[in-house]
Amino acid sequence: MALFGQTFITGILMGGIYAIIAIGMTLIMGVMKIINLAHGALMMVGMYVCVVLFASLGWHPYIGMLVAMPCLFGIGWLLQKYSIERVFKVETILPESQVLLTLALGLGITEIIRLIFTSDYQVTYTPFSAKCFYAGGMSISAAYLVGFILAMVFVAALHIFLTRTDLGRSVIATAQDRDAATYMGVNAGRITNFTFALGTALAAAGGAMLLPIFYTFPDVWHPYLAKAFIITILGGMGSTVGALSGGLLLGVAESFGATYWSPGYRDVVGLIIFLLVLLFLPGGLKKVIGR
Amino acid sequence: MKKVKLGLFLALTVVLVAAFALPGCAPGEVAPPEEEEEEEEEVVPTGPIKIGINLSLTGPKAKFGSMDRNSIEIARAKFGVEEIGGRPITFVIEDNRGDPAIAKSAEEKLVGVDNVDLIMGGYSSACGVTQAAAANDLKVPHLLVNSSKDAITEEGYEWVFSGARVPASHYADAMWSFVDEVLIPGGVKKVALYYEMTDWGTSSAEGLRPGFEKRGIELVYDSPYDSTATDFKPMLSKVKAANPDMIMAVSYLTDAGLLARQAAELRLNVLAYMGQAGGYTMPEFLELAGENVNYVFTTANWSPLAAWEGEIAGVKWTNQEYYDAYVASYKAEPDYHGAQGYAAWQIALDALLRVDAAGKPINRETIKAALEETKLMTAMGLIENKEWTDDMGHHYYNQGLPLTYVMQWQNEVQEVVWPLAGKSTDYVFPVPKYEER
Numbered sequence: 001m002a003l004f005g006q007t008f009i010t011g012i013l014m015g016g017i018y019a020i021i022a023i024g025m026t027l028i029m030g031v032m033k034i035i036n037l038a039h040g041a042l043m044m045v046g047m048y049v050c051v052v053l054f055a056s057l058g059w060h061p062y063i064g065m066l067v068a069m070p071c072l073f074g075i076g077w078l079l080q081k082y083s084i085e086r087v088f089k090v091e092t093i094l095p096e097s098q099v100l101l102t103l104a105l106g107l108g109i110t111e112i113i114r115l116i117f118t119s120d121y122q123v124t125y126t127p128f129s130a131k132c133f134y135a136g137g138m139s140i141s142a143a144y145l146v147g148f149i150l151a152m153v154f155v156a157a158l159h160i161f162l163t164r165t166d167l168g169r170s171v172i173a174t175a176q177d178r179d180a181a182t183y184m185g186v187n188a189g190r191i192t193n194f195t196f197a198l199g200t201a202l203a204a205a206g207g208a209m210l211l212p213i214f215y216t217f218p219d220v221w222h223p224y225l226a227k228a229f230i231i232t233i234l235g236g237m238g239s240t241v242g243a244l245s246g247g248l249l250l251g252v253a254e255s256f257g258a259t260y261w262s263p264g265y266r267d268v269v270g271l272i273i274f275l276l277v278l279l280f281l282p283g284g285l286k287k288v289i290g291r
Numbered sequence: 292m293k294k295v296k297l298g299l300f301l302a303l304t305v306v307l308v309a310a311f312a313l314p315g316c317a318p319g320e321v322a323p324p325e326e327e328e329e330e331e332e333e334v335v336p337t338g339p340i341k342i343g344i345n346l347s348l349t350g351p352k353a354k355f356g357s358m359d360r361n362s363i364e365i366a367r368a369k370f371g372v373e374e375i376g377g378r379p380i381t382f383v384i385e386d387n388r389g390d391p392a393i394a395k396s397a398e399e400k401l402v403g404v405d406n407v408d409l410i411m412g413g414y415s416s417a418c419g420v421t422q423a424a425a426a427n428d429l430k431v432p433h434l435l436v437n438s439s440k441d442a443i444t445e446e447g448y449e450w451v452f453s454g455a456r457v458p459a460s461h462y463a464d465a466m467w468s469f470v471d472e473v474l475i476p477g478g479v480k481k482v483a484l485y486y487e488m489t490d491w492g493t494s495s496a497e498g499l500r501p502g503f504e505k506r507g508i509e510l511v512y513d514s515p516y517d518s519t520a521t522d523f524k525p526m527l528s529k530v531k532a533a534n535p536d537m538i539m540a541v542s543y544l545t546d547a548g549l550l551a552r553q554a555a556e557l558r559l560n561v562l563a564y565m566g567q568a569g570g571y572t573m574p575e576f577l578e579l580a581g582e583n584v585n586y587v588f589t590t591a592n593w594s595p596l597a598a599w600e601g602e603i604a605g606v607k608w609t610n611q612e613y614y615d616a617y618v619a620s621y622k623a624e625p626d627y628h629g630a631q632g633y634a635a636w637q638i639a640l641d642a643l644l645r646v647d648a649a650g651k652p653i654n655r656e657t658i659k660a661a662l663e664e665t666k667l668m669t670a671m672g673l674i675e676n677k678e679w680t681d682d683m684g685h686h687y688y689n690q691g692l693p694l695t696y697v698m699q700w701q702n703e704v705q706e707v708v709w710p711l712a713g714k715s716t717d718y719v720f721p722v723p724k725y726e727e728r
Contacts (some may be wrong), residue, residue: 006523010528014522016396062471119350119353119354121544121579123578123579125579125581129552129581130583132556132558138423139558141556166421187298210521213521214521215579219350222519223521245722254525258520258526259525259526259528260518262514263485263514263517263525264488265518265519266520
């Protein structure tokens with residue numbers, strides 16, 4: 001029973017952090033209808049901002065996150081306004097050339113970070129990272145728990161923002177029907193910039209939550225980009241509740257796969273879910289949840 | 292049908308025309324073999340002696356590749372041989388990013404474009420596999436640096452040399468006497484084995500399993516894992532449920548750090564946690580795992596404490612000097628990976644000097660012949676490239692067998708604890724429980 005409980009708790013806590021990383025991607029995909037392949041690299045930049053603040057000022061990544069998020073919000077806005085938006089306006093042979101652009105941006109950002117920080121692993125390990133609570137033969141890591149709680153707070157705040165504020169409703173309106181939103185007076189271009197920037201800031205938050213339990217290096221983002229993509233498809237584009245459900249489901253599925261199947265096949269579990277959702281639930285969990 | 296016939300006729304015509312039009316393809320233009328051989332003997336290589344270095348210098352495994360390259364540079368500076376027979380020595384460095392496909396392409400580029408005389412390289416076994424196969428096909432001598440998968444030197448590649456690397460299934464050689472004399476009498480009866488799932492991990496596990504079985508030790512958990520995962524708690528929870536006396540882990544660096552941390556979080560108490568070299572010997576293991584490194588045993592292929600010394604090109608060297616030079620130059624400690632890089636240049640330089648001393652031209656053929664005769668004391672101990680069979684049935688070609696050790700992290704420092712003759716301090720066994728530390 002303790003094994004089952006430990007597996008479930010670990011999956012849920014990890015899934016919460018997956019969700020906060022994926023929620024930015026799902027917002028961007030919902031509004032812009034493109035896969036942002038630079039999402040993971042931008043998460044990594046957020047992690048490096050926290051690492052620099054940790055190394056220079058001794059700030060814990062949870063505090064560093066308060067700086068990393070505005071920084072990445074700005075970077076996201078500039079990238080969207082001065083690169084991706086420009087490609088949107090250009091007629092090209094490839095209909096999804098902006099997706100290729102995001103891939104190039106991701107790779108370029110990775111190499112710039114490598115140039116500055118080298119490929120060395122950067123650690124922000126503090127005594128807090130090692131703190132654990134024990135109950136019923138199970139252990140709950142304080143860093144995982146705080147990361148999960150923060151992720152839930154972010155998801156709830158984002159949900160309230162999107163459903164209760166004019167700016168948030170404009171984001172949803174643009175995601176649902178860009179032309180109709182424009183006719184209703186929404187500045188769709190500005191909303192797109194804002195959404196990309198917000199999604200990037202959320203990725204930075206996810207990266208900051210990972211730091212106390214993990215570490216960073218320029219290529220750290222690859223598996224997280226794949227997970228964010230799976231969660232976006234699983235939850236349904238543009239849905240915060242879908243992303244949260246998708247993140248938790250992926251975390252739990254991976255955890256059970258690793259415990260009861262094989263740790264070597266943990267990623268296979270995610271890919272099987274991905275295929276099943278594409279085949280049998282193309283709209284994702286959003287269709288089931290209704291949001 | 293007519294179109295098909297016409298197509299076949301055209302294709303045949305093109306093939307025949309191409310075959311006879313290409314220079315040297317027509318039967319009449321083939322030079323007699325004797326003349327070719329005579330011409331080859333007259334050719335004396337000119338220009339620099341080019342040494343290709345094919346390592347993972349960026350990407351997730353850059354830490355190891357960079358340590359290898361840095362160590363090769365330290366060895367080059369130490370022995371100071373910049374030219375042989377009037378030909379300057381140049382290094383051509385290729386970054387394979389730890390990707391086996393890129394590693395193979397880099398090998399082909401070094402041979403086809405840069406025209407190197409010798410290649411050194413290979414950190415991960417996955418890269419070493421493709422590099423060795425390519426080098427053998429291209430007939431260029433390749434001196435392995437780290438890639439330790441047994442099969443690489445079991446393929447019968449005549450152009451591939453193991454150098455100072457230890458084959459994966461022999462990493463634990465010193466450990467087995469430690470198991471027999473200390474761990475089994477101390478109560479170890481059940482072992483949990485987990486290993487990273489690429490070539491190195493699986494090859495190592497294949498070497499470890501029979502060793503435990505032969506000693507009557509039960510494997511209560513035996514599984515591969517993905518070394519890029521963030522969270523190993525599901526796996527470690529299952530290990531804990533299996534209640535082993537000892538953990539045997541084969542890990543790279545980042546996974547080794549996370550495993551040590553998360554085992555502590557889960558209070559996965561065992562009598563001994565044994566890592567098989569890899570990440571567990573890296574100084575960065577301490578950075579990643581913090582105080583949780585303490586009491587972790589690890590097999591090791593090298594220690595600065597080993598009293599190896601010798602002379603190459605009239606320059607005397609000691610093992611400790613390499614360690615000190617590395618720390619002074621890079622403000623970081625090297626581990627056995629770096630020592631294998633240092634030893635790789637010792638072996639290569641020795642071969643080049645012997646070719647020159649014999650009055651032969653330095654080219655791929657003569658370097659290969661010299662490497663076959665290598666018998667040299669290096670930073671990894673005595674190295675001989677030989678053909679031999681071990682007691683597990685592995686039949687190796689061009690393979691030496693450096694000594695191994697058991698080390699233990701104590702007070703966040705690595706100490707040699709086995710063999711007792713070379714120990715730097717006493718081992719701690721059984722290790723204290725996490726809650727009592």
